[in-house]
Amino acid sequence: MTTTTPMGHGRMLRKEDRRFVRGRGRYVDDLQLPGMLHLAVLRSPVAHARIVSIDTLAAEAHPKVKAVVTGAMLAERGLAWMPTLSGDRQAVLATDKVRFQGQEVAFVVAEDRYSARDALELIDVEYDLLEPVVDVRRALDPDAALIRDDVPGKTDNHCFDWETGDAAAAEAVFARAEVVVRQELVFPRVHPAPMETCGAVADYDRIEEKLTLWSTTQAPHAHRTLLSMFAGIPEHRIRVVSPDIGGGFGNKVPVYPGYVHAIVGSIMTGRPVKWTEDRTENLVASGFARDYVMQGEIAATREGRILAVRSHVLADHGAFNGTAAPRKFPGGFFGVFTGSYDIEAAYCSMTAVHTNKAPGGVAYACSFRIAEAVYLVERLVDMLAAELDRDPVSLRMQNFIRPDQFPYTSRTGWVYDSGDYPRAMELALQIAGYDELRAEQAERRARGAGEPLMGIGVSFFTEAVGAGPRKDMDMLGLGMADGCELRVHPTGSAVVRISVQTQGQGHETTFAQLIAEELGLHPDDVDVVHGDTDSTPYGLGTYGSRSTPVSGAAAVLAARRVRDKAQLIAAGMLEVAPDDLEWSTAQGGGRFDVRGVPGSGVTIQEVAMRAHGAGDLPDGVEGGLDAQISYNPDNLTYPFGAYICVVDIDPGTAVVTVRRFIAVDDCGTRINEMIVEGQIHGGLTDGIGMALMEFIGFDEHGNCLGGSLMDYLIPTALEVPDWETGTTVTPAPDHPIGAKGVGESATVGSPPAVVNAVIDALAPYGVRHADMPLTPSRVWEAMQGRAAPP
Ligand code: PCD
Structure with missing residues (x-):
């Protein structure tokens, strides 16, 4: 359904779907290079153990095996440990100890995937078992085993401490507050679980001394820099290519040992080497998300004026901080835990620890820990509403930051750029028919036992997305800016090269739309090149919903630069002053006309031909029609939204059904309405998954209990309702077209709406809180021993 083309912004089918729906996507595992070998990784079966010995003789003797590599062999070359993007270090292969179940211990390169896997079974590793640290609350006990004895001087399992806000100010407000609500809230360990697992093909050319790495990365340029610094290969001799990606969701931001294995394997054998994780490897050993135990407190007056929010977070970062x-934000953007409310004081302290679990803490569809922050404050506000016997909507309305307060500096120092919260909330209420829903709920409760327990949950969120600015934000010293390079060809079609990398978001469509809108071209006449460090400008990649806020801004500004140059050329062609020209796209394409004389001028295509063609250009104007930009944002963008979830709980089985879900999102100007809706639908599904079923658990030995999709449940079409969406548009003041990021909004905003709905349904049982995932057994437990419904 294409409704508002020919040009620029609006609903438009995705260009990339032409290949995806025909099965013509090209993913890393589709690559077949001549002479390519296959790599398999031997992983630790235990969570914590000293490695006594590794015997690889039998594996080496396997007829199809080309190389067997252990940590000791890497250590000789200084490659046994690599830096992580958060400045910790991580074992490429274990040398001294294994520190989580699934950790990489050795790898085999063989002629085919089956032989490589078979040979793993021929490797004999002797482990000396150590006590594992599994319970995050016990990680700092004096008798807890020391996990990171590889770090000189380390004596306990501390990872980092961090704080934000004003402790004294918060304490003063809490001391005098009339009402204080406190609750421990656990946001459990979950996994992004992209459809495509991680993988790589490395091809080291010994003649050219050049490495090409095709990998499932969300950040090809950052990976290239890190690999160069770590492996000592000059950066211009590394090409990282991220082809089609089957979902990232934050899982493909870290540099994984497997990528390095493939590189080492290729350097050793002189042949291309492919590594592809299976599902269990992805779930057990690659970047997880969340895993926060949060002590939350909210202070208010009896009239419902929220005064302060305070929290202490115990964060489980696993064996390595992945x-x-x-860099300046080890606790991510958790500082937005004051939510969408105008309050007097806030304070958060965070203690992050190591445990014998997979490394991670990746931002799974949230801009660096914003999902956790929003969950904390939105649960607390609901609990406060219950405490004060207030409607959760009216309590939020009373405390919202008002539209006239923007730009608003929060108590933790974040400058919210723009917003109109009451308008979004009201639209959600209207779509939901909130009053009727409450009336229906009252009726059902009055009818009593046997009725499904109906719950209505509300959440309101504000996100901070689009990292940089580079002065405040860097990873490993690399500033968070993004590049764009635009070339308009003589016949007026264009190629735009961007530094961000799409994983399904539709950049090949939306970036073409951005350029098309600015230059008056059809989006089909603009091709988008991304994901190849050899042919795109530098930038830090796609995560934290930063592509539109950062790279999207770069694209718009590059196009405007091209248009400015086109204006000079057009003025020369028409023999008038540039200021006498008027730009328009009203007649189906971009053109410059002499002011006040429509139709008198030249089209953008004619200008493009002149820019490259015969004849003189105005003085000082170079030939060609190109521009290049590296965009450093002034501020983040702050999308927001109002969500309402309606659930029914079967009182007999405690199964939760999401009956309706209303989502009003404001991400400023929308480039492509249809893509934005798709992003929201996906994120809402993620949120229902986290709220109701997703959970990576461990037994007391540190065995991961979520290692397959039979155990780690993710939602399907059967568990989600038909989404009801609504839109408000509050343009971002610092973005050239007013767009804010949206890719993660729904994942961030929806878990508290679902949990608030479940708790609301259980109100007659006196249930105040229950932790995610709200599986039937958890809900059932919460219902036990409590008052039955009337
Ligand atoms: N848009 C529009 N408008 C506006 C905004 C936006 O249109 N205003 C669109 C764009 O263009 C794109 C999309 O939408 O296409 C998105 O965007 P953003 O928000 O900017 O974002 P990005 O950066 O692009 O992306 C990223 C995100 C993230 S971050 C995540 S998680 C997820 C999301 O994205 N992931 C994914 N979504 C998605 N989808 C898909 N399909 N797949 C994937 O994987 Mo992280 O941090 O990584 O965790």
Whole structure:
């Protein structure tokens, strides 16, 4: 359904779907290079153990095996440990100890995938078992085993401490507050679980001394820099290509040992080497998300004026800190935990620890820990509403930051750029028919036992997305800016090269639309090149919904530069002053006309031909029609939204059914309405998954209990309702077209709406809180021993 083309912004089918729906996508595992070998990884079966010995003789003797590599062999070359994007270090292969179940211990390169896997079974590793640290609350106990004895001087399992806000100010407000609500809230360990697992093909050319790495990365340029610094290969001799990606969701931001294995394997054998994870490897050993135990407190007056929010977070970062967060923000953007409310004081302290679990803490569809922050404050506000016997909507309305307060500096120092919260909330209420829903709920409760327990949950969120600015934000010293390079060809079609990397978001469509809108071209006449470091400008990649806020801005500004140059050329062609020209796209394409004389001028295509063609250009104007930009944002963008979830709980089985879900999102100007809706639908599905079923658990030995999709449940079409969406548009003041990021909004905003709905349904049982995932057994437990419904 294409409704508002020919040009620029609006609903438009995705260009990339022409190949995806025909099965012509090209993913890393589709690559077949001549002479390519296959790599398999031997992983630790235990969570914590000293490695006594590794015997690889039998594996080496396998007829199809080309190389067997252990940590000791890497250590000789200084490659046994690599830096993580958060400045920790991580074992490429274990040398001394294994520190989580699934950790990489050795790898085999063989002629085919089956032989490589078979040979793993021929490797004999002797482990000396150590006590594992599994319970995050016990990680700092004096008798807890020391996990990171590889770090000189380390004596306990501390990862980092961090704080934000004003402790004294918060304490003063809490001391005098009339009402204080406190609750421990656990946001459990979950996994992004992209459809495509991680993988790579490395091809080291010994003649050219050049490495090409095709990999499932969300950040090809950052990976290239990190690999160069770590492996000592000059950066211009590394080409990282991220082809089609089957979903990233934050899982493909870290540099994984497997990528390095493939590189080492190729250097050793002189042949291309492919590594592809299976599902269990992806779930057990690649970047997880969340895993926060949060002590939340909210203070208010009896009239419902929220005064302060305070929290302490115990964060489980696993064996190595595999988070990718800007360096100054080890706790990510958790600082937005004051939510969408105008309050007097806030404070958060965070203690992050190591445990014998997979490394991670990746931002799974949230801009660096914003999902956790929003969950904290939105649960607390609901609990406060219950405490004060207030409607959760009216309590939020009373405390919202008002439209006239923007730009608004929060108590933790974040400058919210723009917003109109009451308008979004009201639209959600209207779509939901909120009053009728409450009336229906009252009726059902009055009818009593046997009725499904009906719950209505509300959440309101504000996100901070689009990292940089580079002065505040970097990873490993690399500033968070993004590049764009635009070339308009003589016949007026264009190629735009961007530094961000799409994983399904539709950049090949939306970036073409951005350029088309600015230059008056049809989006089909603009091709988007991305994901190849050899042919795109530098930038830090796609995560934290930063592509539109950062790279999208770069694209618009590059197009405007091209248009400015086109204006000079057009003025020369028409023999008038540039200021006498008027730009328009009203007649189906971009053109410059002499002011006040429509139709008198030249089209953008004619200008493009002149820019490259015969004849003189105005003085000082170079030939060609190109521009290049590296965009450093002034601020983040702050999308927001109002969500309402309606659930029914079967009182006999405690199964939760999401009956309706209303989502009003404001991401400023929308480039492609249809893509934005798709992003929201996907994110809402993620949110229902986290709220109701997703959970990576461990037994007391540190065995991962979520290692397959039979155990780690993710939602399907059967568990989700028909989404009801609504839109408000509050343009971002610092973005050239007013767009804010949206890719993660729904994942961030929806879990508290679902949990609030479930708790609301259980109100007659006196249930105040229950932790995610709200599986039937958890809901059932919450209902036990409590008052039955009337
Ligand atoms: N848009 C529009 N408008 C506006 C905004 C936006 O249109 N205003 C669109 C664009 O263009 C794109 C999309 O939408 O296409 C999105 O965007 P953004 O928000 O900017 O974002 P990005 O950066 O692009 O992306 C990223 C995100 C993230 S971050 C995540 S998680 C997820 C999301 O994205 N992932 C994914 N979504 C998605 N989808 C898909 N399909 N797949 C995937 O994987 Mo992270 O941090 O990584 O965790």
